[in-house]
Amino acid sequence: MNTVIEVKNLGKSYNIIHNRSLGYITLRDSITAIFRNPLNFIWQKTKKIRGVNTKEKFWALKDINFEIEKGEVVGIIGPNGAGKSTLLKILTGITPPTTGEVKIKGKIASLLEVGTGFHPELTGKENIFLNGAILGMRRKEISEKLDQIVKFADIEKFIDTPVKYYSSGMYVRLAFSVAAHMEPDILLVDEVLAVGDAEFQQKCLGKMEDVTRAEGRTILFVSHNMGAIRSLCKKVILIEKGSVRMVGNAHEVIDYYLSGRHGTQAVSEFAVDPKRQAQIQVISIVNKDKKPTTTIPLSESFSIEIDFVVKEKLYDTLLALFFYSNGDLILFSTEADAAVPFPNYEPGTYHAKVTIPANLFNTGRYFFKVEILKPAIELVDGKQDLQFEIIDTQGLNKTTTLQGYNVGKIGTMLDFSVKKI
């Protein structure tokens, strides 16, 4: 078979820049730094000339090696921040690698986002041309496919309307339609299928499968949606902490990934702060087999366990959990939900276990925080930015997850009773 992508010893490092409080470096600060301490500036410069590297480096990717054959559909999975997106950015050429090289045979196109470069003032038609050109299509090619694109997006009537007047659904459909009509040899897709209404997503997935089968196109597909990966890809690459952990058959790799061995963040321990009256020490996310993990199957219950110490007696105090999705608070629950009044805590060590039933949260990533608080009076201790991910392991069983995880935050299956009368 012939190899279309060959990645050899690929690495990418970033300099860690401290003291970037405003988010951006300003010329003013750089210049004042020189004048404030000229000797230090010269010393730093000579270090650079002498080849002494003082900057801290962070390796987003290290020693990545793999090969992809023509016509393969390969999934790339891994926890957030593992380097998946960086890898795609290197493959498309957006950012250069620090070490190693990639050989690519054929025309490559990336879909890291739909609607890149869409301008609100331009009409639908004008945006098709602009976006198409940005995605690497020729003007002639776009003209030929214009009708198909418009028809696929189902926006015939509004084609000469500026897109700022489009509904978000129309906007996404148009954007995706342009992308779906690209004809590269290799397509890189980053999680973009999580947009649009469910029906349209199906249409796009269908189109992707068609072209892959008919034209032998190679696709690299980054996603958190295990259902989609399972149904589209034969081969999966698992990336963790910047390196390839496993390459192989889709089921094998996904099962390994989900087995929980990778979940280092499932147990979070916190430093002791002697000034607090009470303190949360350990928070763990535990699956139904009592193993710590951050990835939980949709159809299984799990629990959040909290170890905390109370040093002084606390009156009217609650243990509370806040669950967030995309920044929205979607569930707030406390130990006093079922029983008021609020409890008092004697000094001592406590262990709390909160059970989350199966199918409560739909597939996706959720953040939560844990607080010990006196409602409306005082926050005694709080830990935030903890996270877990609900995944669909069964793939095709539940319609809501089949079509991606943008179909609601709640996974509860309602009782449908439909009878012929």
Next chain:
Amino acid sequence: MNAQMTIIKPKKTFSWNDLKEIWQYKELLYFFSWRDLKVRYKQTTIGVSWAIVQPLATMIVFSVFFGKLAGIPSDGIPYPIFVYTGLLFWQFFSAALSQTSNSLIGNAAIVTKVYFPRILLPISGVITQFVDFFIASLVLVGLMLYYGYIPHMTGILVMPLLLFITFLASVGGGLFLASINVKYRDVKYALPFFIQILLFVTPVIYPASLAGKYSWILAINPMTGVIKGARGALLGNEPINWLLLLISFVAVITLFIVGLYFFKKTERYFADII
């Protein structure tokens, strides 16, 4: 389809392939310029006429205050046509400079999501200025007819050269500013001030002869040669100073090379820090 081979490696600063690549992406360059024009003219209520109103209004204000009230000399040419010739080139240069310096930041969403030669963005920012230039030169033609100036043949032939020098100066300066703007976000606040100062050290509102024996200092500024050349060519107040034009040309080539070098050197980090 013949398979093309791409090799991605840690980037070098410059290679001849870059030129080939710009050629491959020429359609995208066209679309970027097309978008900028379209959006610019859609967003202003008076649309395309903005390209005429802007220099025309500036010319009227300058003629009243500098020409009439302050009595600034204009080498014996009616002040309105004198200042308009200068403004025509000056506005190309200053507008191109501010447009290009913002071109990477303004397109950050595209730069971080799609690959294309980054240099297309600043170049398209300059290209769009040609359209404004040609629209605005219609006013100059009108003024020349009104004041009865007929340029000689060499005068018209030298215009493309002057435009080319202005183009190179804008691209060179713009590439430098665009890349520095990615790294230092406060540059954009200093730029309007810098351009304003530059206007006063360029003989737009006054003749270069005003500086007397120090006029050679002005010659370092390439726009001096361009504006002096344009006046000589179109209005015939002085012979075209070829030596001065040569100096300007060498200066813009240098500026262009420095700008390009700086841009290529920082280009690889754009997507990481933008």
